[in-house]
Amino acid sequence: MTVHYQADPSVIRSKTVAVIGYGSQGHAHSLNLRDSGVDVVVGLRAGSASADEAREAGLEVVSPAEAAQRGDVIMLLVPDQHHKSVYEESVREHLTPGKALAVGHGFSVHYDQVAPPQGVDVFLVAPKSPGHLVRRVYTEGGGVPCLVAIHQDATGGALDLALSYADAIGGTHAGVIETTFKDETETDLFGEQAVLCGGSEALIKAGFETLVEAGYPEELAYFECLHELKLIVDLYYEGGLARMNHSVSDTAEYGGHAIGNRIITDTVKGEMKKVLGEIQSGAFAREFIADQAEGGTKLASMRAASEAHPLETVGKKLRGMMGWLKPKAASSGDGASEPAVPASASA
Ligand code: NAP
Numbered sequence: 001m002t003v004h005y006q007a008d009p010s011v012i013r014s015k016t017v018a019v020i021g022y023g024s025q026g027h028a029h030s031l032n033l034r035d036s037g038v039d040v041v042v043g044l045r046a047g048s049a050s051a052d053e054a055r056e057a058g059l060e061v062v063s064p065a066e067a068a069q070r071g072d073v074i075m076l077l078v079p080d081q082h083h084k085s086v087y088e089e090s091v092r093e094h095l096t097p098g099k100a101l102a103v104g105h106g107f108s109v110h111y112d113q114v115a116p117p118q119g120v121d122v123f124l125v126a127p128k129s130p131g132h133l134v135r136r137v138y139t140e141g142g143g144v145p146c147l148v149a150i151h152q153d154a155t156g157g158a159l160d161l162a163l164s165y166a167d168a169i170g171g172t173h174a175g176v177i178e179t180t181f182k183d184e185t186e187t188d189l190f191g192e193q194a195v196l197c198g199g200s201e202a203l204i205k206a207g208f209e210t211l212v213e214a215g216y217p218e219e220l221a222y223f224e225c226l227h228e229l230k231l232i233v234d235l236y237y238e239g240g241l242a243r244m245n246h247s248v249s250d251t252a253e254y255g256g257h258a259i260g261n262r263i264i265t266d267t268v269k270g271e272m273k274k275v276l277g278e279i280q281s282g283a284f285a286r287e288f289i290a291d292q293a294e295g296g297t298k299l300a301s302m303r304a305a306s307e308a309h310p311l312e313t314v315g316k317k318l319r320g321m322m323g324w325l326k327p328k329a330a331s332s333g334d335g336a337s338e339p340a341v342p343a344s345a346s347a
Pocket residue numbers: 020021022023024025026044045047048049050051064076077078079080082085086103104105126127128129130131332346347
């Protein structure tokens with residue numbers, strides 16, 4: 001695995017970068033690039049909720065099509081399910097030979113939602129972190145780890161360009177790992193489905209329900225199965241499994257080693273392999289894209305079911321009692337607060 005800790009900053013500084021979208025990743029890329037001496041223009045649709053914020057930060061905001069026309073590098077940082085329409089409506093006609101199309105995640109290119117022409121470079125720079133951390137760590141003089149990959153190298157300079165871009169957003173401080181669109185996309189989807197979002201939410205709910213169905217108070221079940229998970233994950237993040245096992249009591253460590261494999265059994269792992277197969281075959285991508293095409297009704301109903309879980313009611317009440325948990329800043333309208341401890345997940 002090749003990891004880069006330096007890149008030539010002049011490569012990206014000689015280009016105009018059009019950043020389309022100013023959400024979680026878009027604001028961080030735009031500001032970090034600008035502060036690294038790169039010419040940046042932000043592309044946002046008419047009436048965009050984020051346009052004022054971008055202008056107040058001193059950035060130039062134009063339409064997505066004008067940004068694409070002016071950009072030598074066109075970085076698509078709108079949600080993955082909108083890449084196709086934004087590309088077709090605003091980018092395609094301006095993606096002339098010698099330019100570069102870039103993405104922050106390989107989904108749309110890997111699953112053929114966006115099919116760039118010959119003659120242009122196509123690369124990805126995917127920070128392994130939410131956008132607000134990409135910005136914050138950069139302002140503190142550092143950077144978060146990034147992945148880079150090349151889908152198409154028309155100019156012969158795609159990798160140097162991608163590395164220079166990753167350097168300008170701070171990535172080389174932590175390390176920029178070379179990968180492929182396939183590996184980045186498929187591992188990212190698998191991680192969020194099996195472990196980070198899907199797996200952890202299902203594990204939390206099953207634990208909570210087991211305690212509550214056995215007659216224990218919901219409040220205790222919430223603390224044990226959700227609240228304390230953060231403290232454990234922080235230890236994983238700082239020092240891996242050993243740090244966690246060192247820090248908890250011997251009782252907890254013994255119980256963990258002895259019981260964990262009875263919870264996440266070979267059956268569960270078998271299901272993980274099936275899930276990975278559906279990601280690799282494109283079946284998951286087709287299902288998600290079809291739901292989005294129908295207005296995202298399946299997503300909305302699954303989201304509503306998650307929000308209706310009793311864990312959410314008791315959690316809201318308990319978090320209200322914990323003053324230090326009050327959200328510090330809204331992040332790109334998703335209602336999430338900034339994490340108190342840097343999170344490595346980019347799901
Ligand atoms: P996001 O915050 O949801 O992006 C919101 C931005 O996209 C807003 O500026 C919004 O404009 C614009 N937008 C949304 N729909 C649009 C449309 N149909 N036409 C034009 N503009 C539209 O997205 P994100 O989470 O940053 O993700 C961007 C990319 O980065 C994705 O490819 C994602 O996979 C990747 N990525 C994300 C993370 C992460 O932590 N979030 C990490 C690594 C990679 P308005 O203001 O007009 O609504």
